[in-house]
Amino acid sequence: MAEKDTMYKCLNPVGIQVPVDIFPLAPRLDSLDGKTICLSICGEPDITIPLEKRLKSDYPDVNWTTKKSYTPYPVQLSDEEMKTCDGLIEGVAW
């Protein structure tokens, strides 16, 4: 067999993907009224400041709690907050 016709096994350079467990999305709420929703925001204030204002003014029946950072990394909710919050809006920007 000519060298150009020699068959070679060529190896895979791609990294190893550890299997990922796929989760359903968290159940949705019927309504936000009377619920405690945590607004965990970080990043670009040009968006996050008006968002916070509008949520509080347009949805006054929601008990809004806010976690805020100007860094790209959201402030983690405590275990207690995770138990008491009905929902979470997490804004990440930068």
Place this chain on the structure above:
Amino acid sequence: MTIDFEDQDNMVKQEALTQGVPNARYIHSSRTLPGPEDVDNWIKQVIEAMTRPLTEKEKESGRWAPPQPRVLFEGTLEEAETFYQQTKDIPFPVDAPLAVYTDGFPIRVPTEKRVREMLTGTSHKPDEIITYLSDRPPSRGRERNKGNPVLFQPMNWTATVEKVAINAVMAGCKPEHLPVVLAIAQSECGTGTTNFPSQAVCLSGPIVKEIRMNTGVGHLGPGSTANGPIGRAYQLMAINLGGAVPGVNRMGCHGSPLNNGGTCYAENADGLPPGWEGLNEELGFKKDESVVMVQENIGGGVQGSQFSPGGYRAFQKSGHGGIARRFDVKGKPGPHNWLEYIVPDLWATREGGFTFIMVPEMARHLYDFGFKTKDEVYDWLYKQSFEPLKRYRNRSWPDRSNNGWMGIERTSGKYWKELSDDYMVPVINDPSDNCIIIAGGEEEACVQLGGGRGTAYSIDVWR
């Protein structure tokens, strides 16, 4: 519920998949509309996304485990060359075909035989998982403790010694380069952020001469069969072991020419002035240890030399020319501190450390001027970086890095908002943020990489 820019759709989808929520809901915000108008456009969608019942697809659970064959292709070398050069159309914001397994240039096909030969460059077994060899700070919620598998960025993939060797073959490396490439793999081969991230690696120690790296004329350019392939191996590992794809999860807006083929350079230890430590010693290793410093995020690119070499010589030899006029040393021979020519404008538009790659003669001038150690140069540079708070506040990144000016200023221990406008603050965090590398030819030139000291990894542990 995710809010992100339209051009980052691919990134959001991929990140959601790897986090186990591929059907996460998200909407687009605007890059250009003022915040109140932007929010007005989608605030109802945010509320609706929290209350609209889940679809059957959104309720799905299971396990994502894509096939990962060891042998990727069987055929002739010519067929394999074509196979490894295959492209995939990447939609907006790229809208062009990009190579799947390569950096766009042809590669050396990683046949089993070639990979086996490459593996003779290390005593480590092919199936050994690359793990962290020391505790590292957590990143993006991931623990990075000693012994844990290294998670290559951005996909958090892992790799074996053989996987690294495959990429080394593709890059054109020789077996004696493999310990260097394995050390680089310790870094996770990140590709930085969204603006202008560049990567480079710098070698120090006996390995530089062992593998005959070019530390002289043109050391940052083409030609060396050590510098070039090792730099390329970083980028191929980022592509293959990290899964980095422009427009999908590698969002550097312009890319970077430093990454185009990769950048590897090395210290010329023979060019160090007396008493100046080599990079390996500076980074906590011994003089006879070989290390690689990985610079993952050179956000400021490369700044070229700011003066003519002839003008520099006139300035140092006899105090003539423009530099001498600026320093008011006309007619006075050197040694003069030439760094004053580029400082403080160095930080005019960018904070943080720089890497100064200077030729031996210029380092010697600094030594003769009075800097008997590198640390003395670093301390001097740090002191030059101070500026009034009034000016510092007018910079961009500190809004973010100082958490909206909510916290405490480091040098005073006081809240930012308590400090007066004329309080002097440094634009680099620490003297050791800067880095000096001796390399290059005989012409008097210094270039600055817009990013400081990287993280060092032992090469010797991978021999």
